[in-house]
Amino acid sequence: MTVAAEFGGASRPHAGGPTSPEKVLAPVLSAFWDVPESWTLETYLRHEGYEGARKALAMAPDDVIAYVKDSGLRGRGGAGFPTGMKWQFIPQGDGKPHYLVVNADESEPGTCKDIPLLFANPHALIEGIVIACHAIRSNRAFIYLRGEVVPVLRRLHEAVREAYAAGYLGKDVLGSGLDLDVTVHAGAGAYICGEETALLDSLEGRRGQPRLRPPFPAVAGLYACPTVVNNVESIASVPAILNKGKDWFRTMGSEKSPGFTLYSLSGHVANPGQYEGPLGITLRQLLDISGGMRPGHRLKFWTPGGSSTPMFTEEHLDVPLDYEGVGAAGSMLGTKALQCFDETTCVVRAVTRWTEFYAHESCGKCTPCREGTYWLVQLLRDIEAGKGRLEDLDKLGDIADNINGKSFCALGDGAASPIFSSLQYFRAEYEEHITGKGCPFDPAKSTLWADNDAHLGVNA
Structure with missing residues (x-):
């Protein structure tokens, strides 16, 4: 995301689809x-x-x-x-x-x-x-x-x-x-x-x-x-x-999630920025008014509330972005950080970078988070490099389970979320890294690598 997009705000977004911004945004x-x-x-x-x-x-x-x-x-x-x-x-x-x-x-x-x-x-x-x-x-x-x-x-x-x-x-x-x-x-x-x-x-x-x-x-x-x-x-x-x-x-939003809020749209989208709308709008609507994904590409996975919330896929485009709707679909609204990734993105690489961030930022006070995030990083790095084993996938889930709900604060839960959800939706991609002895994705085709992981929100 460019500085202009980040600080410029999108209260006057580009109309890139059939949805009228005036009818959606607030x-x-x-x-x-x-x-x-x-x-x-x-x-x-x-x-x-x-x-x-x-x-x-x-x-x-x-x-x-x-x-x-x-x-x-x-x-x-x-x-x-x-x-x-x-x-x-x-x-x-x-x-x-x-x-x-x-x-x-x-x-x-x-x-x-x-x-x-x-x-x-x-x-x-x-x-x-x-x-x-x-x-x-x-x-x-x-x-x-x-x-x-x-x-x-x-x-x-x-x-x-x-x-x-x-x-x-x-x-x-x-x-x-x-x-x-x-x-x-x-x-x-x-x-x-x-x-x-x-x-x-x-x-x-x-x-x-x-x-x-x-x-x-x-x-x-x-x-x-x-x-x-x-x-x-x-x-x-x-x-x-x-x-x-x-x-x-209360005229905006839903009964249990009323009002307006800021949605941060970033990643492989045509016009990233801040889109302020009522709670309960959908990512499909936001993509319609922001110009959609970058030309020639399709949505692969996205986060509804930052990297600490379980990821969604294309099938969740019409999930209402309020607390009840996102929760019922299996994730959390969190901070409304809508990170969108297209088909050129390696899920294993993205989850590895996020997990490296949580391991680095763990305060070390509790054992599940301090030790668990470290070992998650070791396993993920091996899998990404093609050095993993199929049994490592069950081990990833087991370690994440030992962190989730058992750490001193929510940092551990946040670190476990992308592990659980990525294995749920993209287990085959993990297996492909293992059986194929390496990452099948071409870094040259994804802007994530060109910007030193800036689109992931991680300091590389």
């Missing part, structure tokens, strides 16, 4: 990404910026929580837990400070929605922070951002400065009596810090490793105080709900 967060200087406070205010915050600050905190809960907004970071319910878990009258932590440590292979959002429209997040902190009675928020994305870090710092200068942050926000300070923290680039409790440890200055739960962050989170940890897109979606109404929000 640009809200990305509505003015293509406006000059979209990231400035001036531009944001021209597009009803901070109107949602004004309405929320005029409401009682508990009423804001109930409103967001009634809207049906679900977390956009992967698991889809109801956002309002997460806020409701914060104990009240406990005499402790409450914290909001925004997880902007986007690092799931194939996922690229939060970083473009922060780059093009950072004030949507800041306004969402104001609303969320008012709701949970918090005076301090932290944004944990990947430190490698320096341009986004600088732009976010500038947006926070603008918000302070305009009175949207600091003392007595908009005359409401709310005092709110926001700290932008640059992480050091550890995938494990995307796990919420590892992120909290990192914020506190310790090595980022998952914590044992319970206690959960809502009871004992940052500095052992009640803490809400939300994804960037989750918080940035709140202002539009408060401004335009929960009923408006």
Whole structure:
């Protein structure tokens, strides 16, 4: 994916098929990404910026929580837990400070929605922070951002400065009596810090490793105080709900998965980018409006939510991309990272690269993940090189089974997912590597190799 495609947004996509973009897409967060200087406070205010915050600050905190809960907004970071319910878990009258932590440590292979959002429209997040902190009675928020994305870090710092200068942050926000300070923290680039409790440890200055739960962050989170940890897109979606109404929000999506969301389309597609639409649209519809697969090629396999979700094939093109639809089909919606691979792609090579990533990023705290991912990589490398044996396929499944559900956090589950699903759909391709003593695919015919695995979302 090119930088232009990644950061340009696709709120105005190329119409490459029979489906009309106007009937399918629902640009809200990305509505003015293509406006000059979209990231400035001036531009944001021209597009009803901070109107949602004004309405929320005029409401009682508990009423804001109930409103967001009634809207049906679900977390956009992967698991889809109801956002309002997460806020409701914060104990009240406990005499402790409450914290909001925004997880902007986007690092799931194939996922690229939060970083473009922060780059093009950072004030949507800041306004969402104001609303969320008012709701949970918090005076301090932290944004944990990947430190490698320096341009986004600088732009976010500038947006926070603008918000302070305009009175949207600091003392007595908009005359409401709310005092709110926001700290932008640059992480050091550890995938494990995307796990919420590892992120909290990192914020506190310790090595980022998952914590044992319970206690959960809502009871004992940052500095052992009640803490809400939300994804960037989750918080940035709140202002539009408060401004335009929960009923408006529910006109999009499905009953159990309402609203709009960002789909990150990448890989062997004609026009990769961010496509913002209602939950429940299908990959077929997204491919129709984005120009489809690259000319002359067909879809072979794809991920609905990044590499840690079980892969799908061409037969799943019409699966509704919401939490229930994808779950019923045997995968997870995750981060809506739709990585599409055509017939030139070697499944074994792709899964090997993903597994190498998980082995490298394992924090080493638990044995199943630390040892299991290492041995998965050894087996996969041998199979890809034509040195494997047929019994290695059962061994792959056995090791993945010993990781899945038995590791300390979800990293192990994510590492096992592509193993299980690739063996389910492409076992014959694994066997071909073994019986044919090598990979049958020509690297020259796939753009994956030419770009050093960039399309896989892996740093080669």
